[in-house]
Amino acid sequence: MPTLKDVAEKAGVTVTTVSRVINNRGYLSEETKYKVKQAMNELHYRPNELARSLSKQVTNTIGIITPHITHPYFAQLISQLENAASKRGFKILLCNSKEDHSREAEYIDLCKSNRAVGIIFCGMILASEQYTQQGIPFVAIECNSPLFASTILCDNYEGGRLAAEHLIACGCKNLVHFSGIIDQEMPGDSRSQAFKDVCQKHGVDFEIVWTRDNTYYSMDYRDSIRQTLLGLPNTDGIFASSDLIAAQVIQVCAEMGKQIPQHIKLVGFDDVALSSLTTPQISTIHQPTKEMAEMAVDSLIRSSSRETVPSKLVLPVSLVKRQSTGW
Known part of the structure; x- marks a missing residue:
């Protein structure tokens, strides 16, 4: 050897x-x-990684705690985080909390015991402030909280505004927005506020449908979509807060004999691979996950070296026009 x-x-x-x-x-x-x-x-x-870690008190490992690994958005984000970490010479320790705070606590301890340089949280909030006092830096993506050294966000409000303005420009008069989780405040809620502001500005009818916990965890929105469209038969435009929901809107509309985009125009959010694999392809708001992942990894590494990092970074989004709105 x-x-x-x-x-x-x-x-x-x-x-x-x-x-x-x-x-x-x-x-x-x-x-x-x-x-x-x-x-x-x-x-x-x-x-010898073990010898190096013992001498430095940390390994070249970054902990990542995510609430889902099968959701298309989180799957894409995890892949981008792994790429960003690898470019900097780091490996990732991936932990799936499934929105369980007890699992979250166990995974924080696991990352610490494995001498990770820090932890990146994806779309979730710490169960307790006590963990921020344990000498390991935390960075968050799409989770606005003062507990983290740095928070990386996309411009959710602008995304909601772009989606609503596009649907109205396409001639929609009766809009529906499938939004975030009811009674759980997250940065993505700004999409709903922007949607509401734009609809009121243009004087169009609108409805915001909040998601229940069990629907979010199962990732099956079809019953909610079906009941909404039955109750609001004049709906001609839908803004879904994720491409996953938008894909299920296409399924339900097909079952109900409603054609997209002829009868209903549709805009999603995230711009994951799924959005270009459906028929029709989904017009969506592009969320810059690659850049967000790179910033999160950079902020964590700098924070672990006791460098000052911005407490909040907001990245721009953009509208991607595809077939679901007639483009």
Whole structure:
């Protein structure tokens, strides 16, 4: 098994220089870094991660706690987080809380015991403030809370405004919005407020349908959609707070003999892969998950190094026009 000394001899540098390259410490020329990494690859040398973590008190691991792993939005976000972490030389420890605060607490302890540099929370709120006092930095994506070192958000209000304005520009007069979870305040609720503001501004009829907990957890919105359309038969425009909901709107409308976009125009939110796989393809609000993931990873790494990071970062969204609104 090759040693640090073997790498140093093959690269023509000192053992100290090899150690500095591995741990990314101090200034080193790109030529030196290349020679050391080339020698490591040729010798199939792998640093002893356990020894490194014991010396640094942390590993090159980032904890990620998410409420879902099968929801298209969270699946896409997790993939982007893994990509962003990998680019910075970090691995992820993925934890699925399933919206269970006891699981959340266990996973925080797990990340700490595995010497993670910090934890990124996706679309959820800490059960208790006590965890923020344990010396490990927390960063949140789409969760507006003062408990985190930094919070990364998309411009939810602008997304709701763009969706409503687009539906009205398409001629819709009776709009429905399938919104967030009832009695659970989240940044995404701004989409509903914007939708309401735009509808009132233009004097069009509208209805906001809030989601119940069991519907959100099951990710099956079809019964809610069906009952809403039966109760509001004049609906000609729908803004769904996720592409997952929008895809189920297409299913229900097909069952009820309502054609999209001929009878009902439809706009989703997130711009996950699902939005371009349905028939018709879904017009949606693009949420910049790649950039949000990169900012979250960067903020966490900087925070773990005791650097000052912005407490809140809001990224712009955009409207993607597809077949569900007649484009």
